[in-house]
Each structure stands twice: as C-alpha cells, then as structure tokens.
Amino acid sequence: MPHVSQPDVRSVTPAARLQAILDLMQEVDSVDRPADAVISAWFRARRDVGAEDRGPISETYYALLRAHARLGWWLARHGREDTPRNRLLAFLVLDGKKTRDEVARLFSGGMSAPAPLTDNERALLVKLQGGRMDSPSMPEEVRLECPAWALEPFRNRFGAEFEREMAALLTPAPLDLRVNPIKAKREDMVQALRELGLPAEPSVSAPFGIRVRERPSLSRLTMLKSGEVEIQDEGSQLVALLMDARPGERVVDFCAGAGGKTLAIAAQMANRGHVIACDVMEGRLKRGAERFRRAGLHNIETRLLASETDRWVKRHKGTFDRVLVDAPCSGTGTWRRNPDARWRTLGAGLETLLPQQARILASAARLVKPGGRLVYATCSMLPDENEGQVASFLAAHPDFRVLPLTEVAPQLPPSAHPDYLSLTPARHDMDGFFAAVLQRAPLPPAA
Known part of the structure; x- marks a missing residue:
C-alpha cells in the first residue's frame, strides 16, 4: 500500500480567497496560455496557500469561467465594464446569492481582502440583487455558453439532444485517473484514495480507470508522483x-x-x-x-x-x-x-x-x-x-x-x-x- 500524505490544514479567510480569485483572473487574462496551466503555475508559486483553500479557489474560478457569457451579458445590460472585479461581484450575487451587505463585508479592504466597494459597484449590486444567472431575455448562445461559431455545428451534430449536451458541458468534470498496471493494482489505488477521504470508484468502462467525484489538491496524491497513477479522462x-x-x-x-x-x-x-x-x-x-x-x-x-x-x-x-x-x-x-x-x-x-x-x-x-x-x-x-x-x-x-x-x-x-x-x-x-x-x-x- 503506498504512503499517502496528510492534508495541509492551513487556511485563509473567505475574503482572502476572493482576493486570490481576483489575482488568478487577472493573471489568466494577461497571458496567452490555457487557464489550467496558469492556475497550476500560480499555486506552485504560492506555497502559503494551503490545500484547504486551493480546492475552493479553483472551483470558484472555474465556475466563473463556466458563466463567462452570462456574466458578460448582465454587465453589458447594466452598462458596466467587463472587468475581473465586476465579473466576480456579479457572480457572488447571481450564483452565490449573496446580499449587498454580505459582499461588502467580504470586500472590506482588510488584510488580504479585496479593496472596499465603490459607489458604482454598490449600485451594480443593487441592480443585480434578486436576479438569476440565467435570464429568458438572453440569446440562446449566451444562455448555453456556446460561442456563436459553434452554435450551428453543434445543433446539427446533436439535434434534439443539443440543449442537453450543452448543459452537460457546463458541469464540472470529475477527476479521472488511470492506474499503471506495471506498478499498482486498481483495487489498492481505490482504497488508498478512500483513505484520503476521497469518493473514489472504479471507472465504469475503462479497465484501469478510477473516478473521483471531487477535485482534491493534487499534492495530496503521492501515487501521482510515484507513477502508480496518471490523470487521464x-x-x-x-x-x-x-x-x-x-x-x-x-x-x-x-x-x-x-x-x-x-x-x-x-x-x-x-x-x-x-x-x-x-x-x-x-x-x-x-x-x-x-x-x-x-x-x-x-x-x-x-x-x-x-x-x-x-x-x-x-x-x-x-x-x-x-x-x-x-x-x-x-x-x-x-x-x-x-x-x-x-x-x-x-x-x-x-x-x-x-x-x-x-x-x-x-x-x-x-x-x-x-x-x-x-x-x-x-x-x-x-x-x-x-x-x-x-x-x-x-x-x-x-x-x-x-x-x-x-x-x-x-x-x-x-x-x-x-x-x-x-x-x-x-x-x-x-x-x-x-x-x-x-x-x-x-x-x-x-x-
């Protein structure tokens, strides 16, 4: 049985997590690299961010990406510039269902917290309060987060299943692993992952696959470093x-x-x-x-x-x-x-x-x-x-x-x-x- 590392228990405040997300958004926007590569490099450079925070920060950031078109639509509707900060504020209200006062407490300007809200930002929160991420007024490609160039090809490809498939593309992907049979057995790796508290199950079709229904900090998975498993859909x-x-x-x-x-x-x-x-x-x-x-x-x-x-x-x-x-x-x-x-x-x-x-x-x-x-x-x-x-x-x-x-x-x-x-x-x-x-x-x- 492989050695499994214990989780890093360091944690930061919810406000500091939001500032980290803002930093990530600006980093990704500034470089011509895929977001996952930027996120990995960002975390490697910030060892002070513990395992307890990496998952929530990543999950929130990816949720923002999955709502890209809809958030942009809401900001344009209310005449606001499409900036990382405005995008995060809109997300907290429309997806996180936070009130204006709750957001203001998070954007306090305190240690590691985002800068205080401006009057213009407070006004935006008032306009968005009570709204939903999806709106019947949205064009179809916005509601489904589908680039205009792909709308007709996908509609032709999927027919009656078009909306169902587009909705599935907006769900978080699970973590799939492939066991290396040269070094390990699948049942041993499933057990090792469960001992880490992860919901691991053998894949349905892939004979060496394991599916984990959450996104753990990869630094916890020592079997990745040893070559016993690889990440592979x-x-x-x-x-x-x-x-x-x-x-x-x-x-x-x-x-x-x-x-x-x-x-x-x-x-x-x-x-x-x-x-x-x-x-x-x-x-x-x-x-x-x-x-x-x-x-x-x-x-x-x-x-x-x-x-x-x-x-x-x-x-x-x-x-x-x-x-x-x-x-x-x-x-x-x-x-x-x-x-x-x-x-x-x-x-x-x-x-x-x-x-x-x-x-x-x-x-x-x-x-x-x-x-x-x-x-x-x-x-x-x-x-x-x-x-x-x-x-x-x-x-x-x-x-x-x-x-x-x-x-x-x-x-x-x-x-x-x-x-x-x-x-x-x-x-x-x-x-x-x-x-x-x-x-x-x-x-x-x-x-």
Missing part, C-alpha cells in the same frame, strides 16, 4: 484501449504530446515491444519522457519530427503494427474541463486544423504495415473533424477499411455512431472523444 483511456497493442509489437503514437495515451499503450504491451512517441514539439516530448521514466516503462522511444511529413516517416513506411493519430483539434469535447477554451483562441482555427488533420492522417497511415491498425482520434465533437475526415481519408485510401466498434470493442458503452467511438459528456459522462479504427488490407497470399 476515461474517454481518453478508451481511445488508447482501441489500439489493442500487444506485447512485442511495434507501435507509433504519432501526435504523442506529453504522452498520456503513450503511457496507456505501453502498459497494454506489458513493457515489451517498441513504442515510438512522435511530436513536433520538443518540450512536450521531454515532459513525456519524464512521465515514462516515472511510470517504469522502458519500451518507449521519443522521436522529434520536423513536420507530419518528416523524412523519418518515409524511411519507416509499412513497418508498424499499430499507429495512433490523436490529431490536433478544436478541443470542443474538453470544454467542461477547460471552459476558457470556448472563448480564448490559443491555437489554430478550423480553417487551419481541418487540412492539417487530413495531412497528418495521410502521412501517418504510411507507417502502417499490411494488415496493421490505424486509429484516428480527436477530443472534438464536430463532425468535420471526425466522421468527415475519416470519410475523406477512406475515399483517397481504398486499401484501408473501417473496423466497426462493435467488432473491435463490444465491451465499450453504446456510441453515438454505429462504427466509431463517439463519446459525449451528457450521454457518457466523459469528455467528448471520437475515434475510428481502420485496418490496412493484408498482403495477398503468395501464389
């Missing part, structure tokens, strides 16, 4: 499962990033065979290599590519049993986990992503040996990035065919598509993921 675990990688095989994770799915694939292979984690970002591969070592996995090699058409691909055509293409995408399936991604354009748009995905898939397919398996995956729920890409690829590559999900993984939950893995938050309580399993035709028998 259950849907992502199922994508890796579709590779069905066997001990002794040669496997490529073509867009490996920091190696989350690479770890799961290498563990499937019981540390035997050869896995190559490829990416065009050296920093990601270095972070991945550290995770591989921590996990005790020695069958993984990292490979930095200049582009998706790197000469390495040509030199290794037709030599791999399994190839995963976890393509760069819009990330719409992760919006409940990364709510800021709805509104902040930190990467390429669809006009760039769609042709890039097609190029990556076509190039990576060259690596697959006859009879081998190619898995194309995204964390998007937009058909153009998913079924559309697969259809175009198959039309241009008649030597590949789809292996239906019911054939390759009948144990997985019913999908929104008969042939592909198509997961959604409302239907499966996982991030939105898509995966297609394709097989290259085997060589004809010798005459």
